[in-house]
Amino acid sequence: MDEKEELGSFDPNIPEEGPSALPPGWLDDVDGYQSHQGGEGENPLYPPPPAYNPQPEQNRNTSVPDIRVPVVSEDVARDALLKFVESKWKYSSKPARNLTFKDLKPFTVYRYRLETYTETRTSAWEFEPYSGQHVDGPQFGVSPLPWDVPVTAPQRYSDTVQKVRVPHSFFVKMCHKCNGCGRTRCGRCHGRGSKRCTLCHATGRIRSKKRCTSCHGRGHRRCISCHGHGNKTCTDCNGNQNLLHFIQLTVTWKNHVADFIPDRQPDFPDRKFEKVTGDPFFVDESLLVYPLHGFPDQEICDASRKTISEHLSRFTSTSRILQQRQTIELVPLTQASYSYGGKDYDYHVYGMENKVFVSKYPSACSIL
Ligand SMILES: [Zn+2]
Ligand SMILES: [Zn+2]
Ligand SMILES: [Zn+2]
Numbered sequence: 001m002d003e004k005e006e007l008g009s010f011d012p013n014i015p016e017e018g019p020s021a022l023p024p025g026w027l028d029d030v031d032g033y034q035s036h037q038g039g040e041g042e043n044p045l046y047p048p049p050p051a052y053n054p055q056p057e058q059n060r061n062t063s064v065p066d067i068r069v070p071v072v073s074e075d076v077a078r079d080a081l082l083k084f085v086e087s088k089w090k091y092s093s094k095p096a097r098n099l100t101f102k103d104l105k106p107f108t109v110y111r112y113r114l115e116t117y118t119e120t121r122t123s124a125w126e127f128e129p130y131s132g133q134h135v136d137g138p139q140f141g142v143s144p145l146p147w148d149v150p151v152t153a154p155q156r157y158s159d160t161v162q163k164v165r166v167p168h169s170f171f172v173k174m175c176h177k178c179n180g181c182g183r184t185r186c187g188r189c190h191g192r193g194s195k196r197c198t199l200c201h202a203t204g205r206i207r208s209k210k211r212c213t214s215c216h217g218r219g220h221r222r223c224i225s226c227h228g229h230g231n232k233t234c235t236d237c238n239g240n241q242n243l244l245h246f247i248q249l250t251v252t253w254k255n256h257v258a259d260f261i262p263d264r265q266p267d268f269p270d271r272k273f274e275k276v277t278g279d280p281f282f283v284d285e286s287l288l289v290y291p292l293h294g295f296p297d298q299e300i301c302d303a304s305r306k307t308i309s310e311h312l313s314r315f316t317s318t319s320r321i322l323q324q325r326q327t328i329e330l331v332p333l334t335q336a337s338y339s340y341g342g343k344d345y346d347y348h349v350y351g352m353e354n355k356v357f358v359s360k361y362p363s364a365c366s367i368l
Pocket of ligand 1: 197198199200201202203204205212213214215216217218219220
């Protein structure tokens with residue numbers, strides 16, 4: 001086969017690949033979508049119109065009912081310790097089975113939690129190859145403003161992202177990457193369709209005699225990237241020469257959670273509480289919640305006031321607040337003191353899961 005037939009000839013009319021990003025000014029502005037900044041990267045973020053966010057009532061508070069502090073029994077405390085030491089190879093279960101309890105001291109540990117569920121809207125121009133699909137352009141009406149684009153809200157408190165194409169923002173334009181050609185010059189062979197043979201250094205011969213087996217003596221090989229054509233189907237328009245542009249709205253629902261536990265247990269590391277649940281004896285859920293009032297633990301009341309005000313100022317300027325929930329959990333914590341082998345020890349049982357925290361544990365051989 002003659003190589004001229006096999007290889008495409010260089011075509012100066014097929015352009016090099018254009019920019020993958022749209023050139024500035026390539027697209028027309030759509031009312032309500034151009035003048036905002038502050039989203040991810042270059043994408044505009046739209047603060048909700050003030051009327052979309054709830055306004056907190058002044059001087060409003062929330063009361064909390066009385067609660068009772070739970071105590072674990074000796075059996076529960078022992079079972080929890082046994083389960084714990086059996087999960088650790090370095091501890092023997094013998095002391096746990098044979099220890100003598102001296103005291104089980106319950107602590108009142110409250111955890112305050114504020115959840116604020118928000119919705120945020122940003123937009124970006126997107127495109128797809130245009131092959132004759134319906135074009136929902138401005139002739140069908142004015143595009144709704146970012147916060148007027150209808151979406152289906154997900155289940156409350158779930159983190160979700162939804163992408164929606166803005167109605168009437170569609171239009172067709174010549175592909176910017178191939179300049180409407182549908183094909184782009186191959187970047188690997190610069191449009192020649194072939195590349196220098198690297199085995200024979202383009203001489204066609206190996207060790208100056210033998211015909212090169214890689215290029216069959218031609219000195220060059222067909223470009224694998226473009227199959228010898230010198231050009232490729234444009235990856236942006238897929239050969240369709242035109243692109244369908246539209247504004248894509250990204251709607252993000254997010255649950256923001258803030259936890260607070262007063263630091264009052266000197267012998268117990270507070271971070272351990274993060275992994276366990278408590279008993280949520282007080283749950284207050286509303287569009288906006290209000291600072292706790294009259295609860296016996298003042299630090300919890302202060303945390304509620306502070307966190308609520310923080311969330312309001314943090315989220316109302318950028319997002320729409322859809323729901324808030326404040327919870328007070330009673331997180332079980334018992335300090336169990338015992339003696340074993342004539343010495344005194346202690347450990348903590350914590351959380352609804354009855355997890356155990358041990359700082360010092362007797363070794364199996366400390367008793368004979
Ligand atoms: Zn060769
Ligand atoms: Zn090529
Ligand atoms: Zn193209």
